[in-house]
Amino acid sequence: MRSPIAIVDVDRPESWTRWRAGLCADCAANCCTMPLEVQLPDLVRLGLVDAFEAEHEEPRLIARRLQKARLIDHFNHKHLLFTLARRANGDCQYLHPQTRLCTVYEQRPETCRLHPQKKSPRPGWCAYGAKGLQRR
Secondary structure, eight states, X not given: OOOOOOOOOTTOGGGOEXXXXXXXXXXXXXXXXXXXXXXXXXXXXXXXXXXXXXXXXXXHHHHHHHHHTTSEEEEXXXXXXXXXXXXTTSOBTTBOTTTOOBTTGGGOOHHHHHTTTTSSSXXXXXXXXXXXXXXX
């Protein structure tokens, strides 16, 4: 008999699961509910900023435009990090609501590419939750 899977709390990294290959295959994409900080090259790859604008415009002005368009929630001037806007339910704007798969997988930001092995509140661990289980 399998032990019941605990409902993950994304705000408590100590409740997370050690990452292993294949874990994402049946995951509910809980990592896609956490705030996502990205850099300017990520915004270019996502098509939110064009390469010319990225090279010639001040990041704070780009941030202002993206905030007005509700594409980002916050801009960290010191580290030049943009926090992408999320849906009202907390999901990433690029997460498909039914399949829970990334709709921009090939263009996904570097943070997503390196999560959870290197870029994570707890590197090597993930907020894994089996599909069908609610997160807290």
